[in-house]
Amino acid sequence: MTNKIQWEFPQALEDEAIYILRETAAQFERPAILFSGGKDSITIVRLAQKAFYPGKVPFPLLHVDTGHNFPETIQFRDWLVESLGLDLKVRYVQDSINQGKVQEETGKYASRNALQTVTLLDAIEELKFDACIGGARRDEEKARAKERIFSVRDEFGQWNAKMQRPELFDMLNGKIQMGENVRVFPISNWTELDVWNYIRREKLEIPSIYFSHERDIIERDGMYWPTSPFLNTTEEETPFRQKVRFRTVGDMTCTAAVISEADKLEDIISEILEAKISERGARIDDKRSEAAMEKRKQAGYF
């Protein structure tokens, strides 16, 4: 089914995202970009750079550092911030653990994915952000398919799926009460393929783990997990070395690798065009239950 159109980025999507970012800058006092170091947040940074050019990006970046990130992602983050002259704020899940606000999970499937919501909500309150721009896309997951562009969250960061504001034409209503805040999703209408085609068109740098590389992995539940000091393994799970890459970048404890030789963007795109599994199929955090994402979003996740 590969054909030429699948290699083209629909320009209308960039125009829409830039419009949304400009509305965010204008309608809020302290908006910030939630930056994870993954391809979607890298795309958001690029869009912000283009939206306000030749002015500066009017948003700081907020990274919630779980302590379980891939080192390559952190390295990349610092390089990007440096080279574009951005303002980066980092808040640590470890601090929330030390403060006794959250407890480290235990066992084979322990991850800090759920814990980061608390750190995020604390950071939003501390830094007084009234809007947080995220790179979530509707095609990723069934609960995300229901999101508005401007998604209002209450004082506790909660998403109320049944009471969303109507969003008509391109008119965005970002008016909120004290304490509430808005999650903004400029690339709501992009698919995974659109993001890759955009990265290719814009010649963007991305963390090296998106490309094929050798790594120690274990096999568990039919997926390939990267070994790391943070992954609790059992005795039967013996690591082996394999050429892999990551299709999505979350924590080392909840992102599965795919076996791949793709070391160029073109190869990655070809791979996606032929892939039978969706992007979030490699997200271990979504597999916890049928409504895993919806539940996390209700709790304040983005």
Added chain:
Amino acid sequence: MVEHHNAPPLKKYNMEVLRITTSGSVDDGKSTLIGRLLYDTHSIPQDKMEALHAASKRKGLDFTDLSLLTDGLVAEREQGITIDVAHIYFSTPTRKYIIADTPGHIEYTRNMVTGASNAQVSLILIDARKGIVEQTYRHFFIACLLRIPYLVVCVNKMDLVEYSEARFNQIVEDFQQLIAKAPFKAPSIKYIPISSIYGENLATRSEKISWYSEESLLEYLEQITFDHADSSHPARFKVQSVIRPKTDAYHDFRGFAGKVVSGHFNVGDEIISLPSQQKSRIKTIEQFETQLTTAEARQSVVITLEDEIDTSRGSMLSRPENAPSLLKEIDAQVCWMDQTKLVPGKTYLLQHGVNRVKAKVQQIQHVIDVTSNTILEDRKEMGLNDIGKITLKTAHPIFADSYDANPANGAFILIDEMSNSTVAVGFVA
């Protein structure tokens, strides 16, 4: 030096994405249709398909319920209905499609309007056994009100009426009577007999419905053309912000960041800025580091002008010969979308494009009973899902066109200043 590029060719830019919305009553099969269309175009990844198998099994079904693809919320799966809009994506060699799966339940009509507001095509589903029902009237009315250019009447569940040609013809005839009474110019309409569950006439032509020799739904969608940058529409540019970098390299730079609402602008064009009514000429049109010679509807660009004129967020640039008029008294159709009722005399915030002004409801002229298409003149209030005509008075002028003449510049929303909710969408008469 920056190179000069021409804007991408009109046709391609506008053709690359087609937005579709669905409508029809509860259980008419909208979600199933979308699920099946994605299935038949091989757009559902294996892991999502497996999740659908599993979820169907948990519900005790002995088949894979494809409506679960879009009904993603827990409450939706429990009740087997759609509550909020889901946006679903797939592409064919022709283009990218965005489909809004909207709820059929009357209580969630506002979500249906949300899904429909950006669509070029509306699919109206009708259960072949039931024919036209109350929601058909309502959704047809809304599609007309929104001026959605293409409407496809999908007569669904044909399998349950033995694929009867007579039944299909009867429904087509009934629908034509409905159109004859339409208060607005009816869109282009196509009728297709389908079975969502079995994929008949969705991606490919049905063999079971051999008496129908026209296109399948997807074949029909693939050949639709439309033109956002319709040259008959006047040039409008809404200013979102002023870019003043104040760096050494851009010391005197003053650019207007915004979006072309309709028509197009060229470098060198004379423009008038509203509300200041000052005139100037376009010096540059910029898209990041690229200098364009033209910008057309829906493009996000930065425009610089030859002169320093009074222009800021909320201003509108247009050409002097066909500038919009400054409206302070507005007659508009509105669709009410909130639990709290509309009361005459109350002040709301009116948002037209990115421009917000205070607006007072002077009068409810009438409410329309959309099922019988009758006008109720003596209504004192409007409630959730009511559609009617009102008169508004604004504190400052807005620069709108009538929705009929230029839809992209003719709609607004009303925001309740107490709750901050979007309580209505309006269409300037």
